[in-house]
Amino acid sequence: MLVHIDIKNFTVVKHVELNMQQGLTAITGETGAGKSIALDALGLCLGARAESNIVRQGAQRAEVVTHFDINKLNNVKQWLHDEMLAQEDNPDECFIRRVVSNEGRSKAFINGIAVNLSQLKVLGAKLVHIHGQNDHHQFLKHDNQLSLLDGYAQHTELLNTTKTLFRDFTHKSKALKALQEAQQQRLDRVSLLQYQVDELDEFAMQAGEFELLESEFKKLSSIQDLITLAEKSQYYLKDDDNSNALSLLASAIGEIEDKLDADADLNGPYELLQSAMIQIQEAYSELSHYQSSLETDPAKLAENEKRYATALDLARKHSTQPEKLFQVHEALTNELEQLKQQEASLHELENDCEQALVAYRDASFKLSDSRTNAAEKLSAEIESSIKQMNLPHAIVQTHIRFDAAANPSAKGNDHISILVSVNPGQAPDVMEKVVSGGELARIGLAIQVIRSKDYSIPTMVFDEVDTGISGQTASIVGKLLNKLGGQSQVVCVTHLPQVAAQAHNQLFVTKLSDGISTETKVLKLTKEERVNEIARLLAGDSLTDTAIANAKDLLSL
Known part of the structure; x- marks a missing residue:
């Protein structure tokens, strides 16, 4: 899990240090205060593209350092060992440092050792999953729906077998094509x-x-x-x-x-x-x-x-x-x-290609069968989750169509469509045709929660995924994130009091200006400060007794 993050001269942040906790941490703040800055800094440290304009005005460089506890992350430990990046004296900890100059030059370090950006991205993907504001739109794409289903089905061996046989068939097909093209000559x-x-x-x-x-x-x-x-x-x-x-x-x-x-x-x-x-x-x-x-x-x-x-x-x-x-x-x-031997090899290779194709088709059919079995369970789980988000009439269907005549691919020969209906009497159809932005956000959040069960990633970050949600639905989303926080470390940027109130920890982002320069601060809130912040989210800048009472009620104080 993420233990600590140190941010220096990043956009409008001069210096911020955050000690992160287990469970659900909500990040709230005034509009325009820069609630997502900490997440952007974290993303930079995990391999996001660096631009010179992220360096605070007047500074020579921006620097972000993250500290992770990897005691229970054996896959991370193994990767660090294989890459010769592990700390021999303290193998249960991992430090990542990213430095960006005001000229746009970037350097990255893992446990004090310089690494390239691709290494940083590989490690980052094992430590943190960041779900952005509009990431739920990814589930409109069939390829992402297929990846979702494969992750849910947990048939990694079938996927790897299909991929290996696809590569074998492709390699032999290319060799055969080269021989065939040169055959007349x-x-x-x-x-x-x-x-x-x-x-x-x-x-x-x-x-x-x-x-x-x-x-x-x-x-x-x-x-x-x-x-x-x-x-x-x-x-x-x-x-x-x-x-x-x-x-x-x-x-x-x-x-x-x-x-x-x-x-x-x-x-x-x-x-x-x-x-x-x-x-x-x-x-x-x-x-x-x-x-x-x-x-x-x-x-x-x-x-x-x-x-x-x-x-x-x-x-x-x-x-x-x-x-x-x-x-x-x-x-x-x-x-x-x-x-003459090449001519004989041509016939042998033709037979090899036919056999490789048969083996691939068999593996892709088994993969399709596994997907079909998992699709019904996934549909039921998504449907159950979004019904809890004030969509009581939701219907979710996942259709799998195996195309035996299609060209082979590394992912098999399935075409997937997740069909949804959220209104009574409405026939299920592709999501972009039948759901609104808010409904799509709820579906995306439900899918993220479902996916989290299959992740070995200890930290999940949600950046205003509750956009377009309010009222009772917001309360349900908050409880859902709270439940997820009981399983792993969850960080959520939110503007909803119902979500913030469900957090185990709360950070407040504020922007200070002296008329010459601007600086963003991130503060950890006490119980009393949380009451006032939840009341502000409920009522705006005027803290009324009613708002404070409602805030205490949300916090169950």
């Missing part, structure tokens, strides 16, 4: 790749084959020249009867051999010539063997020439080097397989 590519791969499969070039093919092509196309070369070389080395390398070399060796005794220096050249003789004989033998291995084969040459030409043609077609044709073949084959 993919099919065209598959057709081209299949033709190219089939062509390359038929040619079946192996890694490194082109280099061998090119080498063989050069050899086969030059076979006759190679045979002639081998024959001519053998002729020069040995076969020429008149003069050949071996006979000339033999003559030189013989003449040098005769002179070896004359000069020992001839031994070196002699040995080299002997070695040359051996080398030439071996070369002759190799050439002879080489020549015998050569034979013209026009058929083999034609086959080689054809394959060589085909390789060059395929390389040009695929804009690559012939040596890389094997790698191109592999790459195209892999791409074709991947595209």
Whole structure:
């Protein structure tokens, strides 16, 4: 619950400190005194948008500090722990501070640690629920009516299941749509790749084959020249009867051999010539063997020439080097397989989407069934509550229509309508058609009280929700808020004496001015001061004995 709030330089407030109590606290004051300022400051501390004009004129900054007792709020403690914002030495307390400069810059702190606005809003929603003057209009919207019903039904697990299955279906649908949109392009590519791969499969070039093919092509196309070369070389080395390398070399060796005794220096050249003789004989033998291995084969040459030409043609077609044709073949084959797998994935994903949709429909139907069961009870409870607010002929009906053909949504496929009738003989219809502003305010208040039973939020704030209510109805509303204050901490800004008299505590807002500046003060009223304030609300500024007596009667003094 809210324990303390400290407000400095906020609009017309210079400095106000309020110690808040359990139960119902009424805030009253003169018209224009700024009864809602404390609530606005609280809202700022809980994450409301900050504007530079909230800073009191002449001040550098506005500052609001709130102190909460979170001893029984395990969800708040867990959140603070998860966000590393808990006070280790005092985990049962939480302090929030918001500072706004006169230039509009804002800073927020939780337990002295700087936080962003989104964190502040999350924590604020767990600590305080603020119901503004016109918030009852929210119940005219179908989405809010659906949220009301879901909160009342307390089927969080069904909601989470439906939301999870919706997200799963949406994710798979997007993936399927992407594959379907690319399907024609993919099919065209598959057709081209299949033709190219089939062509390359038929040619079946192996890694490194082109280099061998090119080498063989050069050899086969030059076979006759190679045979002639081998024959001519053998002729020069040995076969020429008149003069050949071996006979000339033999003559030189013989003449040098005769002179070896004359000069020992001839031994070196002699040995080299002997070695040359051996080398030439071996070369002759190799050439002879080489020549015998050569034979013209026009058929083999034609086959080689054809394959060589085909390789060059395929390389040009695929804009690559012939040596890389094997790698191109592999790459195209892999791409074709991947595209075929995508086509298979498309069919699998279609089945997955169908199954995901079936699972979602089943969950949304169960959710709808739970809503239908809760709707009758909610209608009866709202009807009972507003009948107590001087609407004795009220009829409330909550209709749920499940639309199986509608597009999936995270909240299911229900259309909800809360129908109301407040006059005898009037058929129930949507609220905006059949209720006045005051009647809508009473219905909104009844709904808020009903919702409070399901809230884990310890503090509820109502800002003049009793607008348009008076007399006996105001007394009933006061008792209703008093009862609610017995369950949780309730703060209510009101101008009705019947409501203020039901409060456990009362704060009075007054505005002071010295002709130069204006300042708003908030005072906690004593029992005697409460009598005078209730009398003022009853009779205006003139406190008559009758008004004071009536005030005491309302306060049961």
